[in-house]
Amino acid sequence: MSRQPVVVVGHVPTPRGRAALEHGVEEAHRRGARLVVVNSSRGDALVDEEYLQGDPLRRLQDELTVSGLPFELRRPIGRDVAEELADAVSETGADLLVIGLRRRSAVGKLLMGSAAQRILLTVECPILTVKGPPRPT
Amino acid sequence: MGALSDLLGGFADALTPVNLLFALLGVVLGTAVGVLPGIGPAMTVALLLPVTYTLEPTTAFIMFAGIYYGGMYGGSTTSILLNTPGESSSIMTALEGNLMAKSGRGAAALATAAIGSFVAGTIATLLLALVAPVVVDLAIGITPADYFALAVLAFVAVATVLGASPLRGLASLGVGLYLGLVGTDVLTGQERFTVGVPQLSDGIDVVVVAVGLFAVGETLYVASRLRRGPVEVMAASGSYLTRADLRRSWKPWLRGTALGFPLGALPAGGAEIPTFLSYAAERKLTKHPEEFGRGAIEGVAGPEAANNAAAAGVLVPLLTLGLPTSATAAIILAAFQGYGIQPGPTLLSTESSLVWTLIASLLIGNFMLLVLNLPLAGVWVKLLRIPRPYLYAGILLFASLGCYAVNADPLDLVLLLVIGLLGFAMRRYGWPVAPAVIGLILGPVAETNLRRALAISSGDLGVLVDTWFSRIVLALAVLALVLPVVLRAVRGRRATPEELQAGEGLRHRETVGAPPADEEER
Amino acid sequence: MSVSPDPDVSTRDATGAHASAGGRPPAPPRTGVSRGELAMTVLLGVLGVYLLLDAANIAIPGSSNTIGPRFFPYLIGGVVLATALALGFRVLRGDRGPADESEDVDPDAPTSWVAVGTIAAAFLGQALLINVVGWPLAVTLMFAVVAWSLGARGVVRPLLAGGVLAVVVWIVFVKGLGVALPGGVLLELATSWF
Numbered sequence: 093m094s095r096q097p098v099v100v101v102g103h104v105p106t107p108r109g110r111a112a113l114e115h116g117v118e119e120a121h122r123r124g125a126r127l128v129v130v131n132s133s134r135g136d137a138l139v140d141e142e143y144l145q146g147d148p149l150r151r152l153q154d155e156l157t158v159s160g161l162p163f164e165l166r167r168p169i170g171r172d173v174a175e176e177l178a179d180a181v182s183e184t185g186a187d188l189l190v191i192g193l194r195r196r197s198a199v200g201k202l203l204m205g206s207a208a209q210r211i212l213l214t215v216e217c218p219i220l221t222v223k224g225p226p227r228p229t
Numbered sequence: 230m231g232a233l234s235d236l237l238g239g240f241a242d243a244l245t246p247v248n249l250l251f252a253l254l255g256v257v258l259g260t261a262v263g264v265l266p267g268i269g270p271a272m273t274v275a276l277l278l279p280v281t282y283t284l285e286p287t288t289a290f291i292m293f294a295g296i297y298y299g300g301m302y303g304g305s306t307t308s309i310l311l312n313t314p315g316e317s318s319s320i321m322t323a324l325e326g327n328l329m330a331k332s333g334r335g336a337a338a339l340a341t342a343a344i345g346s347f348v349a350g351t352i353a354t355l356l357l358a359l360v361a362p363v364v365v366d367l368a369i370g371i372t373p374a375d376y377f378a379l380a381v382l383a384f385v386a387v388a389t390v391l392g393a394s395p396l397r398g399l400a401s402l403g404v405g406l407y408l409g410l411v412g413t414d415v416l417t418g419q420e421r422f423t424v425g426v427p428q429l430s431d432g433i434d435v436v437v438v439a440v441g442l443f444a445v446g447e448t449l450y451v452a453s454r455l456r457r458g459p460v461e462v463m464a465a466s467g468s469y470l471t472r473a474d475l476r477r478s479w480k481p482w483l484r485g486t487a488l489g490f491p492l493g494a495l496p497a498g499g500a501e502i503p504t505f506l507s508y509a510a511e512r513k514l515t516k517h518p519e520e521f522g523r524g525a526i527e528g529v530a531g532p533e534a535a536n537n538a539a540a541a542g543v544l545v546p547l548l549t550l551g552l553p554t555s556a557t558a559a560i561i562l563a564a565f566q567g568y569g570i571q572p573g574p575t576l577l578s579t580e581s582s583l584v585w586t587l588i589a590s591l592l593i594g595n596f597m598l599l600v601l602n603l604p605l606a607g608v609w610v611k612l613l614r615i616p617r618p619y620l621y622a623g624i625l626l627f628a629s630l631g632c633y634a635v636n637a638d639p640l641d642l643v644l645l646l647v648i649g650l651l652g653f654a655m656r657r658y659g660w661p662v663a664p665a666v667i668g669l670i671l672g673p674v675a676e677t678n679l680r681r682a683l684a685i686s687s688g689d690l691g692v693l694v695d696t697w698f699s700r701i702v703l704a705l706a707v708l709a710l711v712l713p714v715v716l717r718a719v720r721g722r723r724a725t726p727e728e729l730q731a732g733e734g735l736r737h738r739e740t741v742g743a744p745p746a747d748e749e750e751r
Numbered sequence: 752m753s754v755s756p757d758p759d760v761s762t763r764d765a766t767g768a769h770a771s772a773g774g775r776p777p778a779p780p781r782t783g784v785s786r787g788e789l790a791m792t793v794l795l796g797v798l799g800v801y802l803l804l805d806a807a808n809i810a811i812p813g814s815s816n817t818i819g820p821r822f823f824p825y826l827i828g829g830v831v832l833a834t835a836l837a838l839g840f841r842v843l844r845g846d847r848g849p850a851d852e853s854e855d856v857d858p859d860a861p862t863s864w865v866a867v868g869t870i871a872a873a874f875l876g877q878a879l880l881i882n883v884v885g886w887p888l889a890v891t892l893m894f895a896v897v898a899w900s901l902g903a904r905g906v907v908r909p910l911l912a913g914g915v916l917a918v919v920v921w922i923v924f925v926k927g928l929g930v931a932l933p934g935g936v937l938l939e940l941a942t943s944w945f
Contacts, residue, residue, distance in 0.1 A: 136616040136617050137459060138311070138613040145461035280928050396838045397838065400791075400792075404831075407827060618902055618903035618909070621901055622897040622913065625870075625893065626893070630890075634924075642877070645878075653867065656850070658785075658791050688818055
């Protein structure tokens with residue numbers, strides 16, 4: 093039996109993270125793949141609204157269970173999202189990484205850096221970047 | 230009705246554009262530091278002391294009062310939404326408040342806390358206006374020996390009653406009293422404990438000590454045990470107060486006020502004990518005992534009202550006797566001294582317009598806080614997205630600013646660091662910081678009164694127990710010193726908030742000397 | 752959907768980020784005599800002895816028949832020494848103080864003396880640099896070092912954040928409120944038209 097393909101999704105509880113998740117689920121179904129959802133936090137502030145905890149976390153777990161896919165939820169803390177995703181991809185030998193994109197002005201990119209850019213440069217597998225939910229089929 | 234017309238006059242002075250602006254600035258700053266970890270109202274007022282000497286005293290005190298009240302509101306927001314009470318007076322709010330937020334009633338919890346704080350703050354501030362002239366009338370005949378007795382009671386109470394370890398409280402108080410001794414003796418002009426350093430002959434500035442113990446000490450302590458990872462934030466979901474919520478809240482608000490104001494006004498004041506008692510009372514009196522431990526609105530309404538009423542109560546001994554009973558009050562006392570004003574029985578007559586404007590602006594600031602906090606709680610929580618490295622680096626930046634501004638002498642900054650390291654060690658080994666600040670500020674006042682009393686009696690120590698007043702107060706001080714030791718020996722340590730929630734009331738656990746190792750999973 | 756405050760199923764995972772309830776995280780029961788506690792107590796005792804000894808050196812001017820500048824120091828010295836003795840007795844019997852709680856403190860973390868040392872050194876450096884390079888530059892450097900030692904990433908961002916904050920604060924407090932803070936040559940030239 094050949095190895096089951098793996099799709100990694102970088103998820104945050106925002107519209108773009110939502111879009112990435114939906115595309116990821118769709119791709120995993122299409123490829124018959126296992127889904128690895130990564131929701132990470134730098135963990136350097138008392139509040140990080142992009143890190144899932146409590147009820148939203150349970151809802152995500154329920155949703156992934158309902159999707160019927162074999163899935164794994166990773167919630168690492170302490171490093172940059174690009175490093176965490178690169179780790180998840182190389183460790184699982186992923187076939188595809190799905191991330192959501194957000195618009196940033198030139199100044200914003202200069203100050204904050206672009207996470208997407210760092211991911212594109214570090215991650216070793218094909219990457220699907222999405223801006224909105226998949227079209228209904 | 231003298232107080233009422235004085236208060237109206239105060240409103241006339243407080244309602245100028247400049248004073249309103251500084252009241253707003255104060256409450257915004259106060260709420261922000263109440264929400265942010267690592268900074269509190271005491272430290273903020275201390276940092277602003279040197280930079281506000283260019284302001285009118287009235288304007289400066291309006292801002293300080295806003296910071297003082299604002300810190301209470303900010304603390305309740307984080308208690309409810311994050312379960313991280315910034316100050317000990319918000320611990321009881323966190324118990325039921327966070328559970329309410331978890332079960333989707335965050336908005337109602339925030340509303341009962343904010344409105345309860347507003348109701349209690351308003352009633353207690355009006356009581357302050359009514360009680361202050363009466364206390365002044367009583368205090369006008371007070372002798373230096375009486376005053377010394379009061380100071381001793383405040384020292385002992387702050388050191389032993391409030392903290393978890395009475396001996397460590399006394400140790401901290403001793404350090405503060407020592408720091409207050411360094412410098413030139415006011416009565417004889419002799420240098421004491423200056424170890425030959427000329428800069429120390431003016432004494433160690435209050436700002437250096439307060440900012441060192443609070444800001445630098447806290448930063449070093451956090452750096453030594455930095456927490457990584459975010460905490461869970463609850464949404465302020467659900468409806469604001471329903472009619473049923475209001476029916477269940479108004480009595481706890483009033484009871485909390487009734488507990489908080491008098492206990493805050495006692496020399497053994499502070500806001501922690503009234504919130505404990507209020508929670509215990511609401512738990513006993515509620516018609517919904519099954520909800521306690523699952524998010525009972527009474528358990529938020531009562532303690533929140535109690536802590537704001539206690540904050541106003543603390544101002545009674547501060548304004549009428551010059552007796553600070555909390556760290557923030559001690560620093561406000563230092564601010565008065567910086568302007569050459571000595572709070573005490575004569576303050577109401579010599580600085581009448583200042584006091585009444587201050588009280589009026591407390592009422593105005595309280596209203597501003599209600600408007601700022603009820604709809605904007607979520608916005609304040611956004612402040613907590615500041616990464617810790619930047620937050621604490623920023624705190625040190627402001628510490629440097631405030632301290633350097635005192636004398637424009639880099640040596641003050643070195644001293645600040647030394648005291649900061651002391652503050653770090655105190656935190657690490659469980660010595661409370663507040664008694665040191667109160668000892669530093671109240672110590673010299675106590676010494677002056679002691680020596681004045683002994684000068685009158687030509688050195689006869691009997692003068693210290695000459696009046697009934699001083700006898701009773703000193704007896705209370707001895708009681709405050711001995712009682713915690715006896716209680717610890719007889720009944721074990723004090724109940725923790727979690728035990729209180731679990732319904733063990735104020736009974737004491739039988740474990741002597743064991744560190745609190747409570748299971749906190751609910 | 753019925754929402755009930757059920758026990759957290761997943762906030763205490765391997766990440767080590769636990770939600771602190773009531774600000775009272777469980778402390779592991781520790782036993783034995785703590786060296787640090789003992790050192791603090793000894794220092795307190797030394798302070799008490801110093802107060803008592805040095806109080807005797809305070810000059811008493813003139814022939815006053817009332818108590819002079821020595822009485823209160825003796826009183827405090829006595830109280831401090833007595834407290835140190837009582838505390839030492841308890842510490843030797845294994846009593847430990849409850850370490851301070853704070854939102855950003857992980858009570859189970861081992862003490863990072865490196866971070867404490869770095870920050871203290873950065874602060875000292877800043878104190879010595881103020882009169883040389885001006886307050887804004889000195890605190891910018893301190894800000895960056897403190898931020899790095901607390902885990903900030905990158906070289907540019909901490910310096911930039913510290914620099915912008917320092918300059919803004921300097922302008923507000925010096926130009927707006929008249930506080931005396933040396934701005935350094937460049938900044939004072941650039942803002943001399945205020």
